[in-house]
Amino acid sequence: MGIGQWARELGRWIPPAALACAGRPAALFFHGVEPATADGRVQTNHHEVAAFRAILQGLKDFDVLPLSAIDDVLAYPEKHRRSLFLMSDDGYRNTLTVAADILDEFKMPWSLFVSTAHIDGGAPNPVFLARLFFFYAPPGLYDLPHLVPLRLDSEESRMESAFSGIAALRSLPAEKAEETLAAMARAFAPEALEALIERFPSERFLSWDEVRALSRRGVTIGAHAERHWPMHRGQSAEWLARQAAGAKARIEAEVGPCRFFAYPFGNTHDVGPLAWKAVRDAGYSHGFTTLSGSLSAGGNPFLLPRYGLGPRDSHIAALVPLLAAGNGRVRAWQASLA
Numbered sequence: 001m002g003i004g005q006w007a008r009e010l011g012r013w014i015p016p017a018a019l020a021c022a023g024r025p026a027a028l029f030f031h032g033v034e035p036a037t038a039d040g041r042v043q044t045n046h047h048e049v050a051a052f053r054a055i056l057q058g059l060k061d062f063d064v065l066p067l068s069a070i071d072d073v074l075a076y077p078e079k080h081r082r083s084l085f086l087m088s089d090d091g092y093r094n095t096l097t098v099a100a101d102i103l104d105e106f107k108m109p110w111s112l113f114v115s116t117a118h119i120d121g122g123a124p125n126p127v128f129l130a131r132l133f134f135f136y137a138p139p140g141l142y143d144l145p146h147l148v149p150l151r152l153d154s155e156e157s158r159m160e161s162a163f164s165g166i167a168a169l170r171s172l173p174a175e176k177a178e179e180t181l182a183a184m185a186r187a188f189a190p191e192a193l194e195a196l197i198e199r200f201p202s203e204r205f206l207s208w209d210e211v212r213a214l215s216r217r218g219v220t221i222g223a224h225a226e227r228h229w230p231m232h233r234g235q236s237a238e239w240l241a242r243q244a245a246g247a248k249a250r251i252e253a254e255v256g257p258c259r260f261f262a263y264p265f266g267n268t269h270d271v272g273p274l275a276w277k278a279v280r281d282a283g284y285s286h287g288f289t290t291l292s293g294s295l296s297a298g299g300n301p302f303l304l305p306r307y308g309l310g311p312r313d314s315h316i317a318a319l320v321p322l323l324a325a326g327n328g329r330v331r332a333w334q335a336s337l338a
Helices: 003-010 049-059 069-073 094-105 117-123 128-135 155-170 173-185 192-198 208-216 237-254 273-282 316-336
Strands: 025-032 032-034 046-048 083-088 111-114 140-142 151-152 222-223 260-262 286-288
Touching: 003 117, 025 049, 025 316, 032 049, 049 094, 049 316, 069 083, 069 222, 069 273, 094 208, 111 117, 111 208, 111 260, 117 208, 117 237, 128 173, 128 192, 128 273, 151 155, 151 208, 155 173, 208 222, 208 237, 222 237, 237 260, 237 273, 273 286
Parallel strands: 025 083, 032 046, 083 111, 111 222, 222 260, 260 286
Antiparallel strands: 140 151
């Protein structure tokens, strides 16, 4: 069990008041927010409105700061025991149509990290497309490029194949992953795949006009790479540089200055030593992972920890102070990528 899961479970049983003095500053993130989700196997990136409101209610016990305060928080973490940063990844359209109004209602500043190629062309998230394949492709035996053969003929086989297949897909270099995804798409008739994608409007991305609208409302816009794909050790230095520098250039051309980067997926197997150096060399000031810990972990400013908000994390007031238990792991990982 990871630190995030451990904190999530333990936090259910500890009164928040017992941890009020134990807090450390932290970064939290979500993806999208929907009134309701139709298929949780596919819409894994979205909180439902009622659950999101419950999370924000818990965050009222903290001092939620704009990301522009990050330098002071990192320099003086003891002064910011109850300080949090709230972030959203990917750039789904529902961050404008649903989440932004709720966050305004709670008067909470937040940041949005967008994957610029998806904003440019509207192409769906690759893992969303993979999930459509695993759960909706016609039954049969599939021999996809770069993956072991897999059978989709029951709910159980689909669940097992999705679990192992998506993990294997994420480990591939980007070019090979594109070949696998193209083969997954060919399992459907073109019109059938288009209709299936339309069934899930939660997966639509913002346009640049909509990103600018959020920026005008005070949302800090950061980069989440060009294409939403892991920046792991298997990726080439050229590809990593393009993901970091290309995303920054697009955001600055469309919106304005861009200081912050969040790694797609962002866990230990998703970020390699050349990735954070590409982020540094592109001119960002900070990079955020998805490793759970507090911002008092110290170390590399391009490998900062963040906690991914679970779908029912209403006990957030007790959960957040427990995140500091992950700091040792964060420091060890940072050192391994030096």
